[in-house]
Amino acid sequence: MTDKNLTAILYKQGDIRLEDSPVPEPGPGQVQLCMQHVGICGSDVHYWQHGAIGDFILKAPMVLGHEAAGVVSQVGAGVTSLKVGDRVAIEPGVPCRRCTDCKKGRYNLCPDMKFCATPPVHGNLARFYVHDADFCFKLPDHVSTEEGALLEPLSVGVHACKRAGVTLGSKVLICGAGPIGLVNLLTAKACGASQVCVTDLDDKRLEMAKAMGADLTVKVTSKDPREMADIIEGCFGEKPSITIECSGAPASIRTAIYCTRSGGCVVLVGLGPSDVTLPIVDAAVREVDIRGIFRYVNCYPTALAMIASGKVDVRPLITHRFRLEDTMEAFETTRRGDGIKVMICCAR
Ligand code: NAD
Ligand code: ZN
Incomplete structure (x- = not known):
C-alpha cells in the first residue's frame, strides 16, 4: 500500500476500511483538493451502523465524509475562480443546475442532486478528492480549514x-x-x-x-x-x-x-x-x-461571512480530533455520543 490516497470506504453495514485508492484527476470545471479537515456527521455514522437512511441504501462501497475543507492541488480546464494553494470549504451537494428546482434557486430540492456520502455518491474522507469548482468557497487567511469544514452544519x-x-x-x-x-x-x-x-x-x-x-x-x-x-x-x-x-x-x-x-x-x-x-x-x-428544511441552499456564503466576521464562533463545537489513519476510533467516538463534533485531519 502506497498510502498516496488513503480513503475511508464504507463497504457495507458495519464495515469501514481504510484503503489506498487512485488519486482522482479534475475534469473540466473541477478542482483536485488535498483534503485538510472532515467532520463526522450523524449520517456518516448511521450509514455505517445501518447501511441506509430511508430510501438511500448503500448498494456498493462508498467513500464517507461530507463536512469538509481542503487545499486546491490541481485545477481542471476552464477553472478561473480558484488557483493551486487556495484553501476552500466544500459544499458537498452538486445539483444538476438545469431542472425547475435549480432554476428557481432551490437547488437543494434538485431530484438529480449528487451529495457526498449519500449513496451512491462518494464522499471526501480521503487524502485527495475532486469537486466542482463552483461549489468550493475560498477561505480568507484567518479562517481555518476546521472552520471551513464546519460551514456544512452551520449552513x-x-x-x-x-x-x-x-x-x-x-x-x-x-x-x-x-x-x-x-x-x-x-x-x-x-x-x-x-x-x-x-x-x-x-x-x-x-x-x-x-x-x-x-x-x-x-x-x-x-x-x-x-x-x-x-x-x-x-x-x-x-x-x-x-x-x-x-x-x-x-x-x-x-x-x-x-x-x-x-x-x-x-x-x-x-x-x-x-x-x-x-x-x-x-x-x-x-x-x-x-x-x-432539507440541508441548505445558497447558505455557504452567509455561513462563511458569519465566521469570517466573528459573528459566530463554531470552534467550540469540536470536542475530538483524530488523524485520517485513526478514522475507526473517530467513528467509534461519534457513535458513543461522547462529544459534539469529531474532526478528522486528512493532511499527512
Ligand atoms: P444528535 O443525535 O447529535 O442530536 C439530537 C439531540 O436531541 C440529542 O442531544 C438528544 O439527546 C436530543 N433529544 C432526543 N430526544 C429528545 C427530546 N424528546 N427532546 C429534546 N431533545 C431530545 O443529532 P444532530 O447531528 O444534532 O442532528 C439532529 C437531527 O437533525 C437529526 O435527526 C438529523 O438527522 C437531522 N438533520 C437534518 C437535516 C436536514 O436537512 N433536515 C440536516 C442535518 C441533520
Ligand atoms: Zn436540478
Whole structure:
C-alpha cells in the first residue's frame, strides 16, 4: 500500500476500511483538493451502523465524509475562480443546475442532486478528492480549514433560521442540543434573537448549549408533550414564536407544536421516524405554520461571512480530533455520543 490516497470506504453495514485508492484527476470545471479537515456527521455514522437512511441504501462501497475543507492541488480546464494553494470549504451537494428546482434557486430540492456520502455518491474522507469548482468557497487567511469544514452544519442552521424567519428580537425555542441544535443556536443569536431556549434530555448537552450562548436551557423530564410545553413556557415566560426542532424525536415535535405561539412557526430540522402522529388540529386552529428544511441552499456564503466576521464562533463545537489513519476510533467516538463534533485531519 502506497498510502498516496488513503480513503475511508464504507463497504457495507458495519464495515469501514481504510484503503489506498487512485488519486482522482479534475475534469473540466473541477478542482483536485488535498483534503485538510472532515467532520463526522450523524449520517456518516448511521450509514455505517445501518447501511441506509430511508430510501438511500448503500448498494456498493462508498467513500464517507461530507463536512469538509481542503487545499486546491490541481485545477481542471476552464477553472478561473480558484488557483493551486487556495484553501476552500466544500459544499458537498452538486445539483444538476438545469431542472425547475435549480432554476428557481432551490437547488437543494434538485431530484438529480449528487451529495457526498449519500449513496451512491462518494464522499471526501480521503487524502485527495475532486469537486466542482463552483461549489468550493475560498477561505480568507484567518479562517481555518476546521472552520471551513464546519460551514456544512452551520449552513443547516442558516437555512433553518431563514425558513423560520428568525430576526431581531425573536424568541426562539430549539429542541435538541446536538451539533445541529447548537448551530441553530449560534445562528439564531447572530440573527438577533433576544431569547433562545434549548431543550435536551442530556445534561452535558445542555451545559454545552449554555456555554455556547443559550439564554435558557430546559431538561426534558416529562414524556407528556403538553406538560413539557407548559414547563418550557413557564421557563420562557411566554410561548416562543419560533421553534426549531432539531431532535427528530416524535415527542419533541409534538411539544414543539404545543409550545409555539399562535401564528408562529415550527421548523422541522430533525429527521426521525418517517410517520409521526402530531397535534395537527392544534397547529391548524392556532395557525402555527409547520415548515420542513432539507440541508441548505445558497447558505455557504452567509455561513462563511458569519465566521469570517466573528459573528459566530463554531470552534467550540469540536470536542475530538483524530488523524485520517485513526478514522475507526473517530467513528467509534461519534457513535458513543461522547462529544459534539469529531474532526478528522486528512493532511499527512
Ligand atoms: P444528535 O443525535 O447529535 O442530536 C439530537 C439531540 O436531541 C440529542 O442531544 C438528544 O439527546 C436530543 N433529544 C432526543 N430526544 C429528545 C427530546 N424528546 N427532546 C429534546 N431533545 C431530545 O443529532 P444532530 O447531528 O444534532 O442532528 C439532529 C437531527 O437533525 C437529526 O435527526 C438529523 O438527522 C437531522 N438533520 C437534518 C437535516 C436536514 O436537512 N433536515 C440536516 C442535518 C441533520
Ligand atoms: Zn436540478
